[in-house]
Amino acid sequence: MSVRVNRLPSADGRTIGQLVLEREAQLNALNLEMIEILLSTLQGWQHDDDVVAVVLEGKGDKAFCAGGDVVGLSAAIAAARTGCGERELGTVPAAAAVFFEREYRLDYLLHTFGKPVICVGAGIVMGGGMGLFTASGQRIVTERSRLAMPEVTIALYPDVGGSWFLNRLPPGLGEFIALTGCVLNAADSLWLGLANRFIAEARLNELWPRLQQSGSSAAEVLRELQAESATELAGLDAPLSRHQALIGKLMDQDSLAGKVNAILEADISDAWFNRAQQTLAAGSPLAMAVIHRQLARSRHLSLAQVFQSELALSVQLCRFREFAEGVRARLIDKDNNPAWTFACLNEVDPALLDTLLASPWGLSPLADIR
Numbered sequence: 001m002s003v004r005v006n007r008l009p010s011a012d013g014r015t016i017g018q019l020v021l022e023r024e025a026q027l028n029a030l031n032l033e034m035i036e037i038l039l040s041t042l043q044g045w046q047h048d049d050d051v052v053a054v055v056l057e058g059k060g061d062k063a064f065c066a067g068g069d070v071v072g073l074s075a076a077i078a079a080a081r082t083g084c085g086e087r088e089l090g091t092v093p094a095a096a097a098v099f100f101e102r103e104y105r106l107d108y109l110l111h112t113f114g115k116p117v118i119c120v121g122a123g124i125v126m127g128g129g130m131g132l133f134t135a136s137g138q139r140i141v142t143e144r145s146r147l148a149m150p151e152v153t154i155a156l157y158p159d160v161g162g163s164w165f166l167n168r169l170p171p172g173l174g175e176f177i178a179l180t181g182c183v184l185n186a187a188d189s190l191w192l193g194l195a196n197r198f199i200a201e202a203r204l205n206e207l208w209p210r211l212q213q214s215g216s217s218a219a220e221v222l223r224e225l226q227a228e229s230a231t232e233l234a235g236l237d238a239p240l241s242r243h244q245a246l247i248g249k250l251m252d253q254d255s256l257a258g259k260v261n262a263i264l265e266a267d268i269s270d271a272w273f274n275r276a277q278q279t280l281a282a283g284s285p286l287a288m289a290v291i292h293r294q295l296a297r298s299r300h301l302s303l304a305q306v307f308q309s310e311l312a313l314s315v316q317l318c319r320f321r322e323f324a325e326g327v328r329a330r331l332i333d334k335d336n337n338p339a340w341t342f343a344c345l346n347e348v349d350p351a352l353l354d355t356l357l358a359s360p361w362g363l364s365p366l367a368d369i370r
Helices: 031-047 070-080 095-113 128-135 164-167 175-182 186-192 201-214 220-230 230-234 245-250 256-265 272-281 286-300 305-319 321-332 349-355
Strands: 003-009 013-020 053-056 063-065 117-121 124-128 137-143 146-148
Touching: 003 031, 003 201, 013 031, 013 186, 031 053, 031 095, 031 137, 053 063, 053 186, 053 201, 063 128, 063 321, 070 095, 070 321, 095 128, 095 305, 117 201, 117 256, 124 128, 128 146, 137 186, 164 175, 164 286, 164 305, 175 245, 175 272, 175 286, 186 230, 201 220, 220 230, 245 256, 256 272, 256 286, 286 305, 286 321, 286 349, 305 321, 305 349
Parallel strands: 013 053, 053 117, 063 124, 117 137, 124 146
Antiparallel strands: 003 013
């Protein structure tokens, strides 16, 4: 099985649900089978009074979850574009529509679960992993945690609720994170509120014994482990926080092109910031335009409306060549030389952008979430 499902006894006679992503060789990237297991299990546990809390983890020491398995969608996307011109949209790829609908339904369920959900974000937490992580009530990071939304490099955008949580960060930072795919460590993740617990790596093995002993007092266990990890946290740099004033100035521009140019032209000798510049420079100009518009139009949407909006946009992007080309270049052929449709932001077709941001349906498949 790609997800290990357990119910472990607690001291009060009830159980704690355990969900472990088990595609270690793929950095626990989510495929449809995993999403369906997680969704059906959580739907059952949500109304089971015997389950007092849920812990979500990834197998191995490299990653909690490195994203969604978009490579697995590539064949469906290619088939939907059969016979299309380079700048035409193909039909809606059924497999992609199902994948994103189930993934976002899972994320929404976690956001609204009603019981403690503890997510252990050790190692890499990216893309679809960020969707699971940010939807959980208790979000643990360690010294090895590396959070990011690098979708600009594959011509996508920060989905899985990114339109929601990035809009709730200090001014300019959410869009900077989305455009540059910058990596956030534990210190920055806590500062932003994307994580809310730090537990040192060496103390993670104490999490389960203490949870089982405490029964329903999960928050108290996490507070204790966090207090015992204070020394390790104090030793971490917080590069995003350290550069907040600079980023705020760079993002204070009248246009998206102005923001992108300001970031790329910033003359700063800092390894973390320079990696962010390099990721932005390698990204899709169309994706940058999509990111900018999606964040702007989602600012005042409800959580349910955000997921409905993201589902429509993700499916529309699967109908166009850019996303498929990004997946090919970064994840399939791995030549890291994508042939983007537009060479720069000024060339992005406004009519195409409007079409991508329109829903392909009269009624969203997620219309039932509230």
